[in-house]
Amino acid sequence: MSGAPSGAPNLADRRRGRKDRRHGPAERMSEASNRDAAGSQPRNGRHGRVTVRDLTVGYRERVAVEAVSGVFVAGSLTAIVGANGAGKTTLLHAIAGLIAPRHGSIEITGAEVPADLAYLPQSDSIDRDFPISVLEFTALGGWARIGVLGRVPMELRLHAMSALQAVGLDDLAGRMLGELSVGQFRRALFARVIVQDAAIVLLDEPFAGVDAATSDELLRLMQHWHGEGRTVMVALHDLDQVLAIFPATLLLARKVIAWGETVTALTPEKLLEAGLAALPGTRARSRPAMPSSR
Numbered sequence: 001m002s003g004a005p006s007g008a009p010n011l012a013d014r015r016r017g018r019k020d021r022r023h024g025p026a027e028r029m030s031e032a033s034n035r036d037a038a039g040s041q042p043r044n045g046r047h048g049r050v051t052v053r054d055l056t057v058g059y060r061e062r063v064a065v066e067a068v069s070g071v072f073v074a075g076s077l078t079a080i081v082g083a084n085g086a087g088k089t090t091l092l093h094a095i096a097g098l099i100a101p102r103h104g105s106i107e108i109t110g111a112e113v114p115a116d117l118a119y120l121p122q123s124d125s126i127d128r129d130f131p132i133s134v135l136e137f138t139a140l141g142g143w144a145r146i147g148v149l150g151r152v153p154m155e156l157r158l159h160a161m162s163a164l165q166a167v168g169l170d171d172l173a174g175r176m177l178g179e180l181s182v183g184q185f186r187r188a189l190f191a192r193v194i195v196q197d198a199a200i201v202l203l204d205e206p207f208a209g210v211d212a213a214t215s216d217e218l219l220r221l222m223q224h225w226h227g228e229g230r231t232v233m234v235a236l237h238d239l240d241q242v243l244a245i246f247p248a249t250l251l252l253a254r255k256v257i258a259w260g261e262t263v264t265a266l267t268p269e270k271l272l273e274a275g276l277a278a279l280p281g282t283r284a285r286s287r288p289a290m291p292s293s294r
């Protein structure tokens with residue numbers, strides 16, 4: 001990954017020759033339109049492909065994600081966009097295996113989960129009071145290689161240090177995690193993802209609340225991961241950023257409003273349907289409420 005060691009050297013070998021050849025209804029529905037501008041042929045032997053079939057996820061009586069079907073093709077870079085409460089985090093949680101589907105399924109092929117799936121949560125959902133240094137936190141990205149209770153081997157410490165360098169945080173490696181600012185903590189989260197070296201990367205609002213320079217650097221890092229052939233999904237709110245950078249977009253309002261090439265997914269009509277104001281220069285009329293949960 002960017003400026004850092006490429007991580008577990010045996011991952012590419014493990015993935016080699018694991019092309020997915022399945023073609024069910026979910027694939028037919030969205031795969032063609034979901035191919036990104038860089039082409040959907042993953043590079044570096046990475047083939048993480050996520051197929052979502054009729055997925056419904058909820059919390060008690062509330063349905064947060066309903067009947068979602070589609071494919072995140074290997075090597076794609078997809079923005080997941082929607083109003084507050086649209087189900088973006090819930091979908092990412094379901095893909096990461098943190099919440100079980102109520103109905104439907106998620107199939108991940110070409111990658112060994114959970115080790116090959118990196119999830120960067122919203123920063124405010126992490127307890128930062130845990131007594132751990134920035135370096136140790138970053139090294140946790142390699143948990144699959146060391147085991148949760150194992151000692152951090154020197155090779156992994158070096159890898160974590162190198163990842164901290166890549167995000168400009170090496171000077172703070174010895175600091176306690178709780179002492180970092182919001183932007184520094186976000187960089188540490190990205191460093192942890194670098195160490196994990198996963199084929200599938202899920203980012204939940206990774207650029208929220210950071211300054212423009214930090215946001216630009218982290219965006220470049222994310223684009224680099226995409227360039228390496230990883231499958232990257234990002235929940236975010238900045239539509240200008242989505243239009244400028246993301247080849248594919250999933251527009252969500254509990255259900256799928258649109259899923260495909262960004263320029264065709266983010267039309268004024270579809271944005272309004274999703275409860276979002278239309279982009280500047282487009283004809284925004286009213287702003288309908290989010291469809292209510294059952």
Ligand SMILES: Nc1ncnc2c1ncn2[C@@H]1O[C@H](COP(=O)(O)OP(=O)(O)OP(=O)(O)O)[C@@H](O)[C@H]1O
Pocket residue numbers: 059062063064082083084085086087088089090091293
């Ligand atoms: N732990 C939970 N328990 C109960 N309901 C929840 C829980 N987490 C989310 N929800 C509900 O599920 C729906 C989807 O929430 P989710 O966090 O996935 O939306 P989101 O699109 O990520 O929103 P935001 O942009 O505000 O982060 C919302 O109605 C929310 O209130």
